Amino acid sequence: MKISKSLIGLIVVSAIFLIYASGFYKNLQSNSALEIVDFSKKESFDSDHIPSNPDRIPLYGDLHVHTKYSFDAYIFGVTATPYDAYKYAIGEGIKHPLGYEMKIKEPLDFYAVTDHGFYMGMIENYADTSSKMSKNEWTKPMHNLNRPENVTVESTGERANLFSSVLTQAIIKPYPWWHPKYLGAWLTNNIQLALQSFDYDVHKSAWADVANAAEEFNEPGKFTTFIGYEFTASTQVEGGNLHRNVIFNSSKAPIRPWTRIDSLNPEDLWTWMDALREKGVDSLAMPHNSNGSNGQMFEVETFRGNAIDKEYAEKRMRNEPIVEITQVKGTSDTHPLLSPDDEWADFEIMNKRVGSRPPTYSMPQGGYVRDAYLRGLTLEWKNQGNPYKFGLIGSSDTHTGAGAFDEDNYWSKTGVLDGTDMGRGSVPLTQDRIDQLSQYAIDYDQPISVKEIDGRTYANVGFDQWGASGLAVAWAEANTRESIFQAFKRKETFATTGTRMAVRFFAGYNMDSIDLNSEDMVKNAYANGVTMGADLFGENNQTPQFLVWAQRDKLAAPLQRIQIIKGWVEDDSGTPKEIIYDVACSDGLSVDPKTNRCPDNGARVNINDCSISSDVGAVELKAVWTDPNFDPTIKAFYYVRVLENPTCRWSTWDAVKAGVSPRPDLHKTIQERAWSSPIWYIPESSNLDIIPL
Numbered sequence: 104m105k106i107s108k109s110l111i112g113l114i115v116v117s118a119i120f121l122i123y124a125s126g127f128y129k130n131l132q133s134n135s136a137l138e139i140v141d142f143s144k145k146e147s148f149d150s151d152h153i154p155s156n157p158d159r160i161p162l163y164g165d166l167h168v169h170t171k172y173s174f175d176a177y178i179f180g181v182t183a184t185p186y187d188a189y190k191y192a193i194g195e196g197i198k199h200p201l202g203y204e205m206k207i208k209e210p211l212d213f214y215a216v217t218d219h220g221f222y223m224g225m226i227e228n229y230a231d232t233s234s235k236m237s238k239n240e241w242t243k244p245m246h247n248l249n250r251p252e253n254v255t256v257e258s259t260g261e262r263a264n265l266f267s268s269v270l271t272q273a274i275i276k277p278y279p280w281w282h283p284k285y286l287g288a289w290l291t292n293n294i295q296l297a298l299q300s301f302d303y304d305v306h307k308s309a310w311a312d313v314a315n316a317a318e319e320f321n322e323p324g325k326f327t328t329f330i331g332y333e334f335t336a337s338t339q340v341e342g343g344n345l346h347r348n349v350i351f352n353s354s355k356a357p358i359r360p361w362t363r364i365d366s367l368n369p370e371d372l373w374t375w376m377d378a379l380r381e382k383g384v385d386s387l388a389m390p391h392n393s394n395g396s397n398g399q400m401f402e403v404e405t406f407r408g409n410a411i412d413k414e415y416a417e418k419r420m421r422n423e424p425i426v427e428i429t430q431v432k433g434t435s436d437t438h439p440l441l442s443p444d445d446e447w448a449d450f451e452i453m454n455k456r457v458g459s460r461p462p463t464y465s466m467p468q469g470g471y472v473r474d475a476y477l478r479g480l481t482l483e484w485k486n487q488g489n490p491y492k493f494g495l496i497g498s499s500d501t502h503t504g505a506g507a508f509d510e511d512n513y514w515s516k517t518g519v520l521d522g523t524d525m526g527r528g529s530v531p532l533t534q535d536r537i538d539q540l541s542q543y544a545i546d547y548d549q550p551i552s553v554k555e556i557d558g559r560t561y562a563n564v565g566f567d568q569w570g571a572s573g574l575a576v577a578w579a580e581a582n583t584r585e586s587i588f589q590a591f592k593r594k595e596t597f598a599t600t601g602t603r604m605a606v607r608f609f610a611g612y613n614m615d616s617i618d619l620n621s622e623d624m625v626k627n628a629y630a631n632g633v634t635m636g637a638d639l640f641g642e643n644n645q646t647p648q649f650l651v652w653a654q655r656d657k658l659a660a661p662l663q664r665i666q667i668i669k670g671w672v673e674d675d676s677g678t679p680k681e682i683i684y685d686v687a688c689s690d691g692l693s694v695d696p697k698t699n700r701c702p703d704n705g706a707r708v709n710i711n712d713c714s715i716s717s718d719v720g721a722v723e724l725k726a727v728w729t730d731p732n733f734d735p736t737i738k739a740f741y742y743v744r745v746l747e748n749p750t751c752r753w754s755t756w757d758a759v760k761a762g763v764s765p766r767p768d769l770h771k772t773i774q775e776r777a778w779s780s781p782i783w784y785i786p787e788s789s790n791l792d793i794i795p796l
Contacts, residue, residue, distance in 0.1 A: 140355070161606075166215045173333075185504075188504035216313055216316060230249060451570040455568070527754075609629070648727050661719065667742070
């Protein structure tokens, strides 16, 4: 009997399938992103022995930290481990890739290493010439990449080329469809197993090390860590940033992170998070760099282009109750094009899409949080639900394990590329650096990245748009995972640009009865109203009062003013509106009722040495404020922005230290600031429509 070639092929494939399927089926759960691992190493602690403050305390931290396990960090010379990152957070000095010490001025209260889930640990493995992966021809450019003699400014061209071309071409390389690993990927719903450039054991080992480091340094009552990672997705066509950091609420976490290889769609991430929640593991996803999303982070339709509905809104808010408003790659409060009447809108704007090659403009509409709040109210006005009722935090996005939060001690983000003043474009290039960039352009067929300004040559690489920011702050009863995580969920959080000011924000119908100078001010505010992150429901068409309080960072500049930013949608037309009110002024000054602004308090900066006015500004500001244009029938949001006196920007500090004049096209000063999570006013007529999240 003659058997056709196609039948023989089918028999062979079936045999291979049967041989491997049984083994892969047995390991189905071990490859599943829903398998839970308990990483706890210490004995359980008794929370009753940890002091708890019912009035809550401000705890400062960073929930966006990368180490050597992130593909981009390792390429750019970073060899710091998650353990090094936690050492930095508690006050120890660690080394920058270029050799100098990085040390924080004051220890933080909480920290999370959030390495990219995508290819976590793989680039270091490619560089290790003893690894199985290193035997592949395409890994050769990465062999021994971070040998000590190669972690230099001179290696910048090689590293940039690896990141932008070699790595991209190498990593997404699947096995043929008939290969056992391809079949295994299908059987276990673990797509990354089908990639020739991926070693699952290496990946799981790196993830376990991230989790184990968090467990080792978690010290309830003193220092809190969270197991976490970054979900690094983007839109498929225009490359808009859709990145999120994911943190877990306990020592339990999945055996592997859900990554962009599983799906680019954030809705699939939320589905996975919901499934983990059903297994007893809660988590939060925190969008960041919405400013670099090309307007896609806070869209008015879903990832697939469908209409947003209430189910979508509830699912998003259940999984993403807080958003990172500020970090090294710019601030996402608002944009001058979105808020032309906001004099403070032009603050640390990064106007390029994240990771775009070449750098491409990012549309501001749909990319900034104030606009998102207005879009949420507009969607709600159209009865589609509100997917943008989120609270606010800041974080760093450092890729060195160590956030550079201080303008006067700034080492930027990525390592070798931007770890020097010339590399980040703040001081003129020397001739040898110009020659290096020229040679790089020749070697790698790239345009030379320099810019002539007033007869001086600067690096033109986009790092000049980055900033020394930011911090996440949670109002929590105690410094424990449970307490801080619950603060995130109820959105009782605020963001700062790195300064450690404290900000309170309450609303209610009896706030004017509270003595602002009483020791019981906070207790009474909690008893008489709601705090940041909450809804305030209308009562008998009463006009609410808002209590605001801010205290300066003892190591930073004095406070200048407190502002309340209001947004609403006109009930008859659905037109979004915003207005800014100054509500507390320093130095005994009063708000002008016509302009809603504090007068200039006279604070100045000496650009020659960065000294600031020593006799103006406030240690503390507080007020009870009533909206002069309040309409009890219209939904609205209110959030606080606190401004310090002006100080030198990091680029000016670089110039002062180098003994040159500041680069003329960059802002010479900034006003450090904080933003509270909003309070949403819900009219009495709308109360029956509210569904608790």
